[in-house]
Amino acid sequence: MAEAVTTPAGIQTLLSRQQQAFNQAGTVSAATRKARIQQVIDLLVEHCDALADAMGADFGEGENGGRPRAFSIMNDILGSLGSLKHSRDHLEQWLQVDERTAFAPYDQLGGRAEVMHQPKGSVGIIGTWNAPLFTLFSPLACALAAGNRAILKPSEVAPRTAALVAELISAHFDPEVVGVAVGDADIGAAFAAAPFNHLVFTGSTAVGRKIMRAAADNLVPVTLELGGKSPVVIGASANLDDACRRLAIAKGTNGGQICICPDIVYVPADKLEGLVDGLKQQFRSLYPTVDDNPDLVAAINEPHLQRVESYLADAKGRGVRIESSHPEASGTSRKRPVRLVIDPPADSLIMQEEIFGAALVIKPYTALDNAIEDINSRERPLALYYFGTDQDEEQHVLTHTLSGGVTVNDLLMHAAMHEAPFGGVGGSGMGHYHGYEGFLEFSHARTVFRAPEYDPRGEWGMLPPHHDHFEAMMRAQVTRD
Structure with missing residues (x-):
């Protein structure tokens, strides 16, 4: 062997x-x-x-x-x-x-x-x-x-x-x-x-x-x-309860340690509190406890856990509001509740680095184009998500952003399609x-041309020595048709 x-x-x-x-x-x-x-x-x-x-x-x-x-x-x-x-x-x-x-x-x-x-x-x-x-x-x-x-x-x-x-x-x-x-x-x-x-x-x-x-x-x-900071756009027409349920499922999957896991959720300002409360409730319904929960995936090791915790500590030190789905973990395991970081400044660590863990940024917006502008200010993400039933709004999001792949009204699903390509663009990869x-x-992809037995180029005057009209023949074929 x-x-x-x-x-x-x-x-x-x-x-x-x-x-x-x-x-x-x-x-x-x-x-x-x-x-x-x-x-x-x-x-x-x-x-x-x-x-x-x-x-x-x-x-x-x-x-x-x-x-x-x-x-x-x-x-x-x-x-x-x-x-x-x-x-x-x-x-x-x-x-x-x-x-x-x-x-x-x-x-x-x-x-x-x-x-x-x-x-x-x-x-x-x-x-x-x-x-x-x-x-x-x-x-x-x-x-x-x-x-x-x-x-x-x-x-x-x-x-x-x-x-x-x-x-x-x-x-x-x-x-x-x-x-x-x-x-x-x-x-x-x-x-x-x-x-x-x-x-x-x-x-x-x-x-x-x-x-x-x-x-x-x-x-x-x-x-x-x-990877990158894959965004979620909650449209004005979205079913907020369903969006919260699906977001909780995604952030709980593999402890948030997935390359297409959402990093930032853009939500209409008047739906902010409903999203925060609903997401915490949905996460608790999936994972009633944290440390002793066999269904919850831990951070892979202590350095990766501390990396995510450092993003949260940086945001907290800046006075950013942070909501947790559960009381803070006892520290007896590397499992963590989902922490929601509300509207952190652009220069905070959690806005600069891919989270890859049990935390999520929530950004309220008053105009959809402001959310799109913020998405486009960063490198292209591996995934983008849209929740809503407004077809015009959906198309506006899809045609004014660029990402590796998209799932509409759910998360993570496009990567499971064996009939469709999976890959990134720009900062999220290539191929x-x-x-x-x-x-x-x-x-x-190797092109193979098999020539016919008969070669007419000599009869057409295309081989040396060229006759006086050769250039005119070539020039006559330079057309717009």
Whole structure:
């Protein structure tokens, strides 16, 4: 059994082996791709319980754990299986010949053209701790469907999960098809600097910039799934009770540690207090207690907990109003109630940094365009949400903002669509995975033109030596039609 690589030299050696194997094998068949995807599916199904236990332990020890097993199964294992099964079941359709029309007059002479979607080679996939399986296996589904090989780099912040992924991949896969690299930030830096044929990173915008700089030295194309301060716009026509319920569900999901979790809610000023009271009530109904609640997900570790707490302390020190869904936690766990930060100043930490935890900014507005202006003053978010039934207002929000994806009258849902691309824009990333767009992301679109046997260029006077009227012939074709 091959072991996971743990050194920069090991990454280079494994990558070289994968690329050599790729070149020797050439483009692999649909059957081979489906078999590789099925291997990953079988791994996840067979080791579901062990993987869920590892994720739970990474989020916290103790009687109530740090993350419910059922949530880990739903979010990471079922989420990954959905991506893998969709790719398995659709890849033959995606591999159909993409015929194109040859240019005139060669199209009339028998010329033919097509676009081949060929695998790129070896894809490096850097996962993150908040969804430690999904951020590895969902992009892997598309990479394998496209015919590539891959090396996974699990997050060192979830060490038990990373170790188990390394063990299972090493046991189930030839490392020349799918391998694993494990280690700390130094190994991550070496991984990002390796000459992959494509690189995928999920994580923060700040680290994403470093990843892109490292990849640039080898001209490696990148897919960056980042984050940002995803906004929610509560329209004047919104059902406030329903919006509060759905917001509470979203902020409770994974303890708010999701890249598309809402960070800022814009609400009409006359609905502010109704939103604050309703959101606290809805959160309490989902989670009656905090410290001892097995359904509530803890902050992944103490540094991440203290990061969020520092944002709240900064706001409190500025005199900002903060409302909590529950009395403050006892400190016996890393679980926290949702804290609502009402209208903090633009230069406060919680307005500058992605929260990624159990807190939410509430910003009242008197004119919708003021909310839109504030959204557009920051980098493009990974997600945007609108609540309301006014179609004109909805279109105004959608056409005057830009984000990775959108859910209307709910939250988080668009990311679960396997038939539609998931990805960011600007500060929230670039590129996509999921579905056909994910297949295209990890493929090279290679144009192939097949020339007809008959070549008329000499008869048309288009070859040297050119006659006196050649320029006039060319100039006559410069038209507006």
